[in-house]
Amino acid sequence: MENILVSACLMGAPVRYNGKSLGLQPQDLDWLKQHFCIKTLCPEVAGGLPVPRAPAELTAHARVMDNTGVDCTDAFVRGAEQTLAFCRAHHIRVAILAEASPSCGSSVIYDGRFSGTKIAGQGVTTALLRRHGIQVFSQHNVAELKQCLRSP
Template structure:
C-alpha cells in the first residue's frame, strides 16, 4: 500500500548539482540542497537530472553561456545540440513522471529561471532563462530556482 501511495505523490524535477552531485561544468556541485529536498529525495519524490550531462557533455567541461538560442562554450565550441538534447530529456522525464514542478540551478544556460549570463563570459547577468526552463515552461511545467524552494514546494502542496 505504501508503494502505491508514494507513486501517486507529486514528484519534483531537481537539478542534480543542487543535491550534491558533482556534475557542474567545473566538476563540482552547486550546494547540498535544502533539508526538505533531502527528505523528499529519501521518500522517492525527487527526480534528479543534470540536463547537460544527460545531453552528452562530460564533467568537467568548458563553461558555456546562452546567446539567443545558441549555447557556446568559452572555448568557442557550439554546445547547442547537447543542451537541446538534455532539455528534451528533462521534458520527457517530467512527462513520464507527471512532474509539474522543477527546481533548477539559477544562472545556468540550461536551468536558469530568472537570469542567465549574457554570453560574454564576463560574469554579466541578464534577465532570461535557460533552454531547459524555456522548454519546460512551454509545456506547462513551473520552474523555480534554488532561491525559491519553499514557493515551489507550496505550489506542489508539499
C-alpha cells in the same frame, strides 16, 4: 506522493561544468523530502556533455557557446528534450533547477559574453519545460513553491 525534478547538482552530484555540485538549503531539502518524491537529472549530462566541460553561456542569438568558441547548442537542446521526456515519464509537473545555468536558469542567466554579468533570462531546459506546462523554480525561490502549494 507527487514526483518533483531537482537538478542533480542541487542534490550534491558533481555534474556541473567544473566537476562540482551545488546544494539546497537543508531546510528546503527536508521540506521537499516531506512533500515530494525527488527525481534527479542533469540536463547537460543528459544531452551528452562531459564532466568537466568548458563553461558555456546562452548568447543573444539563442546559441549556447562555450568559452573556447565551440557551439554546444545541439547538446543543450538534446538535454532539454531528454529532461522533458524524463518529466513526462515520471509525471513531473514541478522542477527545481540551478539558477543562472544556460540549461536551467529560471530567472537569470549569464550574458553570453563570459563577463560574469547576469541578466534576466531563462535557460534552454527551463524554457522547454515551461512551454509544456511544467513549473520551474530555482534553488533560491523554494519559498515560492511552498506558497504555491498553500494557495488553493
